[in-house]
Amino acid sequence: MNRKIKGLIEVLIIVTLFLLFSYLVQKNISYFESLIVNDVLGILVFIFIEFISIVVAPVTTLPLIPIASNLWGWVLTGLISIFAWSFGAWVAFVIGRKYGVQIIKKFISLKDIYRIEKKVPEESLFWTVVLLRLITPVDILSYALGIFTKMDIRTYLFATIIGITPFAFIFAYLGSVPIQYQIISFLAFGVLILIGWVVRIIYKKYFK
Known part of the structure; x- marks a missing residue:
């Protein structure tokens, strides 16, 4: 199956489940x-589940998230998500940095890891990480950065927090x-994505 179609199906499933749970x-x-x-x-269990989803x-x-938001309020839920995602991302980064591909390949697709590697430039790494946090699963990106870059852990964690914070509170x-x-x-949001996709196609066709 085409990777883009597969990704679209996954997004639709996630949105459907989000709405259903809400x-x-x-x-x-x-x-x-x-x-x-x-x-x-309950909060500790929620943190643990989010942590496991990032690392393993x-x-x-x-x-x-809708369950947590309705039980504990959206502000606290956003803060909990930021903490859990950041902690999980930090652990994944450290595992990638310390053990490399040999360990990672047991639970993360190496094809996805290498695909992410191609998107990470050597310069302006901090803002690249912030941007990638908005569009890339936390676990895969964390492992890839730990394996293939020399980014220090503090800079990585700071960029991660900046990148995930908006969506944590939005969701x-x-x-x-x-x-x-x-x-x-x-x-x-879907309409905006569609418009962006159409604009990109038009730009590539007529202006490149």
């Missing part, structure tokens, strides 16, 4: 509150608003 938790908030009696324990499992926890807030606004937001 609907379920908003319609049954009392049930979820009774299910997660201890907020501290090549999956996203975005569909779980946390989005998960807390009524479902109809979520649908409108995702549709608007």
Whole structure:
């Protein structure tokens, strides 16, 4: 299957699950509150799941964000996500830096790792990482940067936090608003992506 088509299908699945979980938790908030009696324990479990999704499992926890947002508020959920994603990214970076490809290939596709490597320039690495954080899965990028660059851990972590913070709060807030606004937001975002894609095609065809 074409990589772009596969990526589109994955995005649609994630968005669908995000909307589904939002609907379920908003319609049954009392049930979820009774299910997660201890907020501290619930938050710790949520952090652990997000951490594992970054370091080990090549999956996203975005569909779980609406549950957290409705239980603990979108601001706290955003902060929790930033912490969990940053910590997981730091661990993945360290693993990549210390153990290299031989360990990474056991749970991350090397094809994806090398594909990310080609996108990372030697200059302006800090802002490149910030930008890539907006479009690249945290786990793959972290491993790739740990393996193929000489970027120091502090700079990497700072760039990571800057890159993931906007989306952490956007998705946390989005998960807390009524479902109809979520649908409108995702549709608007999809239209913007489509417009950008069309503009890119036109630019390549007529101006290059």
